[in-house]
Amino acid sequence: MKIDPGKPDDLSAQIAGAIRDAIVAGTLIVDERLPSEAELAEQFDVSRSTVREALKRLAAQSLIRTQRGATGGAFVNRLSFEQACSQQITTSTLLLSMNAVSFGTACEARYALERACAPLSAARRTADHLATMRGEIHRQSQPELSDEAFCASDVAFHRALVDGAGNPVLSYQLAGAVEAMQPLMNMITFTARDRARIIDLHRGVADALEARDGAATLAALTALETETQALAHSVFAARAKKRP
Amino acid sequence: MKIDPGKPDDLSAQIAGAIRDAIVAGTLIVDERLPSEAELAEQFDVSRSTVREALKRLAAQSLIRTQRGATGGAFVNRLSFEQACSQQITTSTLLLSMNAVSFGTACEARYALERACAPLSAARRTADHLATMRGEIHRQSQPELSDEAFCASDVAFHRALVDGAGNPVLSYQLAGAVEAMQPLMNMITFTARDRARIIDLHRGVADALEARDGAATLAALTALETETQALAHSVFAARAKKRP
DNA sequence: CAATTTTCATATGTCTGACAATTAATGTTT
DNA sequence: AAACATTAATTGTCAGACATATGAAAATTG
Known part of the structure; x- marks a missing residue:
């Protein structure tokens, strides 16, 4: 040395x-x-x-x-999964914010990765994971929830989905992708109608996982991505019109 | 502050x-x-x-x-994708080696994530990406190649597949998963027959990407995962028998 | 003798002050 | 005007000191 x-x-x-x-x-x-x-x-x-x-x-x-x-x-030091996750989350968050990554690019990556978990999560998710997801859906349906809290709950929902795959390596690798989206999501203001649509789609994901139906989970996630992308697109378009 | x-x-x-x-x-x-x-x-x-x-x-x-x-x-400092990647690779590598993650778990995560890239890569890969993959396949077929160099080439092949998706966020997130497998792969000794099978499967992946066929790419990757897992299983089983 | 307290050695955490090395800006000379 | 020298600011490194925490050994005590 x-x-x-x-x-x-x-x-x-x-x-x-x-x-x-x-x-x-x-x-x-x-x-x-x-x-x-x-x-x-x-x-x-x-x-x-x-x-x-x-x-x-x-x-x-x-x-x-x-x-x-x-x-x-x-x-x-024994590098724990927890430590590695939190490091990866801050790195991912900074990477996205400092390099002006578009919402579309980050969102695409996130959903592509989550779809990778779908079949595994459908096969292995426990009752706990499902309960967490249902709980977050319930929280999201409370109208007095702030946009920020709504996004945080969204992240928790998706983390439960990822953790359901029961593969710690997968959970670690995805932590950054899932969490780093939160600041980007926070740029969106959600109408009540927007929230209702998202909650419906979340319910679809949870239902598919409850049925242990991998294909249905995939489809539900894809629908959720489409909705999210469309929502972001319309919000950003409206904002660009207002402040050209 | x-x-x-x-x-x-x-x-x-x-x-x-x-x-x-x-x-x-x-x-x-x-x-x-x-x-x-x-x-x-x-x-x-x-x-x-x-x-x-x-x-x-x-x-x-x-x-x-x-x-x-x-x-x-x-x-x-503007955190570049390159810096973030190299950080993530060392973290991932250490995480796997320090926590005795099984080959199966890491391999499952890696292929799940790569499958997430398959449809995007089939749609967007450039001629360059394809050329890189063909080049690595060619290198892998040289019999004088050491096991270590074979694994390194394998990693390069998979990175080209991931990069083909044209999403820097995705490339960043997967860098750790792909590279951190190398030390685990290095524990395997490949027979000429093993290599031939893997090269064939690599060729299948490249062919599917050349045809821009997402579904075929998925299938080829799944076949590659199955082969890799089986190979690792037999190697480790033989080793366990020899040194109980 | 056993239990408790004290002492002590070792190690990191912090501070102070100094000097070396680097670099851009400024001034000087040709 | 160009080349060169000076200077000021800033990081890099060093040496030495003291503060503080902590486990282990030694001393004390019941």
Whole structure:
């Protein structure tokens, strides 16, 4: 585990890279303790500050955790699905907002991915997943709900659908696609009629899943995508007319 | 943008969080320059070291970039698809290796997601995508290829399929699922007969895409998944027998 | 002897101050 | 006007110090 003492600055990035490589390669295993900051400083022949900056970089990616005290130090962190999900959600959200991804593109990706879950979810969804979905549908039908809360409930509904597939890898990969849509959805103002249509389509999805009918689930999701795209299109068109 | 001066240490994490929130909320926009380290230290009432550790955390997530010199400083970074992809790949890879995800689970997720791309890719793939896939198939048929190189080529083939959908969001979301399979695939030793079967199935996928036939692409992918799962199953079963 | 308290060594968290290196803007000279 | 030197601002790095947390060993106590 060495670094190039040559030209480029940013020693902390090099050190972080070296340690990261060791973790990825399996040289450092989960829960193993890294040398103390002082020892690392000596090994890499840099100051403690530089080592600390390197460790902070790794901590930001949840690759290590640190503990104070006599038996403390930096430990290789077991990356949990939960941590990975939340990281992916913030990354996805930023990616969409910073690159001016169109609603249509994001929506297409989201529904394409959800359709990938449909057959699995129809086969494996538990009563719990179905209950969550029904509960969200019920919440969505309360007229006093704010648009933002309506979108949040929509996200919860879709997450239940994805989780129903019973494949944690799939749930992880889709978390970003599902959640990152929320800010985009929040740009839409829903009329009561809009909400009623969406709720109807949600009910269709839930019914198909209850019947364990994969094909019907697919069809229901496609109908939901069509409706969502049309709704967004009309809202954005109206807004463009108002403020040209 | 304030921090709680109360109990918890890890001021650098709090500061990083505050700045991250400002970026996500849009208070800080792309390419905007943050205050200098000295100014931030004063604003947050901490030392410059602490500010630096916070900035390194953000840099590790590609949220900022830093530049030295008179007009230098920390700038809000436009998160590119490329950066986001490479981050997601390392996260996905680590997630799978650290959590002992079974080959079957990962493989199921990967093919479910790729099937989501099939109809779009059949409709939109360019000649370039097809050429890449044919090229990889050709490479795979060279018998002197190492198992590792064969897997790498397999990944390249699948990435071309995904990219063919012409949806950058989709490509980003699937990058992790496709690439993170490589270490798992590398655990398999392929016989010449195994390779031939896989190449045949790859050819089937490419043919279906060439014909712009979404349904056929789906079927070809499903056949490929079945073959892959069966192959992995037999390899692992044989290994378990040898070393019980 | 067992339980509790104290002490202590070790480690991270933070601060201060300094210097090196880089870079754009500014000033100076030819 | 162009080439060169100076300067100011800013990050990168270092050294040393102190604060704080924490487990383990040592001392104390019932």
